[in-house]
Amino acid sequence: MFGYLVLTLGGLLFGAMVYRYDMHEREPWWMLVAAACAGALGMWGAFALEDMIEIALRDAGLYFDLAFNKAVLAGVLEELAKLAVPVAVLLFVRRHFNDPMDGLIYGSLAGLGAGLFESAWWQWFDIDQSHGALQESGATVMRLFVHTIWGGIGGSALGLIVMKKPWRAPLARTVALVVLIHFAWDYFVGLVINQQFWHRLVAAGLLGTSIVWYGLLVVRANKWSRSMHAPVSKHRLAGKIVRFLITRRLK
Numbered sequence: 001m002f003g004y005l006v007l008t009l010g011g012l013l014f015g016a017m018v019y020r021y022d023m024h025e026r027e028p029w030w031m032l033v034a035a036a037c038a039g040a041l042g043m044w045g046a047f048a049l050e051d052m053i054e055i056a057l058r059d060a061g062l063y064f065d066l067a068f069n070k071a072v073l074a075g076v077l078e079e080l081a082k083l084a085v086p087v088a089v090l091l092f093v094r095r096h097f098n099d100p101m102d103g104l105i106y107g108s109l110a111g112l113g114a115g116l117f118e119s120a121w122w123q124w125f126d127i128d129q130s131h132g133a134l135q136e137s138g139a140t141v142m143r144l145f146v147h148t149i150w151g152g153i154g155g156s157a158l159g160l161i162v163m164k165k166p167w168r169a170p171l172a173r174t175v176a177l178v179v180l181i182h183f184a185w186d187y188f189v190g191l192v193i194n195q196q197f198w199h200r201l202v203a204a205g206l207l208g209t210s211i212v213w214y215g216l217l218v219v220r221a222n223k224w225s226r227s228m229h230a231p232v233s234k235h236r237l238a239g240k241i242v243r244f245l246i247t248r249r250l251k
Contacts, residue, residue, distance in 0.1 A: 025098065025099040025101070025225060025228075025229045027096055027099075027102065027105060027106075028096070031089070031093070031096050031106075032105070032106075032109050035085050035086075035089070035106045035109035035110050035113065036109045036110065036112050036113035036116070037113055038084075038085045038088070038110060038113065039081075039082055039085055039109065039110030039111060039112065039113025039114040039117075039151065040113035040114060040116055040117035041113075041117075042081030042082060042084055042085065042110065042113075042114065043078060043081060043082075043113070043114035043117040043118055044117060045081060046074075046077040046078045046080075046081040046114075047121070049073075049077055050070070050073045050074065050077055053073055054069065054070070054073065057069060067186075067187055067191040067192075068187060070186065070191060071183045071184075071186035071187035071190075071191060072183055074182065074183070074186050075179045075180070075182035075183035075186065076179055076183075078114065078182065079150060079151075079154055079175065079178055079179045079182055080175075081110075081114065082107060082110045082111050082114055082147070082150070082151040082154055082155070083107065083110075083151075083154045083155055083175060084110075085106055085107065085109075085110035085151075085155070086102070086103045086106035086107045086110065086155035086158050087155075087158065089102070089106050090102075090103075090158055090161065097158075097162070098162060099159070099162060099225050099228070099229065100159035100160075100162050100163050100221045100224035100225050100228065101159060101221045101222060101224075101225045102158070102159060102162065103155040103156050103157065103158030103159040103161075103221075104152045104153075104155055104156040104159060104217060104218065104221050105152070106155055107151040107152045107153070107154050107155020107156065107158075108148050108149070108151050108152035108155070109148075109151070110151045110155070111147040111148040111149065111150055111151020111152060111154075112144060112147065112148045112151070114147045114151065115143045115144040115145075115146070115147030115148060116144065118143050118147070119139075119140040119143045119144065122139075123140075146185065146207070146210065149210050149211065149214045150178050150181065150182055150210065152214055152217070152218075153174060153178045153210070153213055153214055153217060154174060154175050154178045156174060156217045156221065157170040157171035157173075157174045157175075158171065159221050159224065162228075163224055163228075181206055181209065181210060184202070184206055185203070185206050188202045188203075188206075189202060189203045189206070
């Protein structure tokens, strides 16, 4: 029960965090909820496809390294599943994809939904209760955090379409790099049972890189959004962050 409470509160917290970034042309709440639900559904599909491919590889005698195969499949399929959400909004609900922030926002909410599904799945199927409540809660928060960040990074380049800038090559590079980060996280951290000190260093490096990258993308997209929708606005993301650090109030 404690794990599901953390899961619920974490989902609300990260959802609110992402929503605050969308300052100048906010998306309707129901679209954000739909994006999170679609991300969860996409994660379910990715899990099912991973199992099917693993069985096929094993039957073909090509299953050599369990951790490597799992990390590759997770990195590729799960990141593509999250990316499919902002792409679907762009293609089918274009009136709600009219802001340079939208690729990052919808990608982040898809990542949040994916993280919620993955955490709920692990809690539901942890039959032997091998993880303590606090340990599992920490893992839940980390899943929500990294999936939200990676989903936002993966979808961020779609905002270039709104700005009428070249987007194909940046999108391919961005998705390839976030897939690589996801793979490295799973292979060197997530799937390692007996972690050494260097595993924690890798985790810190990957997490730090993801946070900095995500932050830079948020600042850039917010700047573009302001120039497009509110060029005379005095509300700037950097100012909000500084004010929060001083007053602990993000208005």
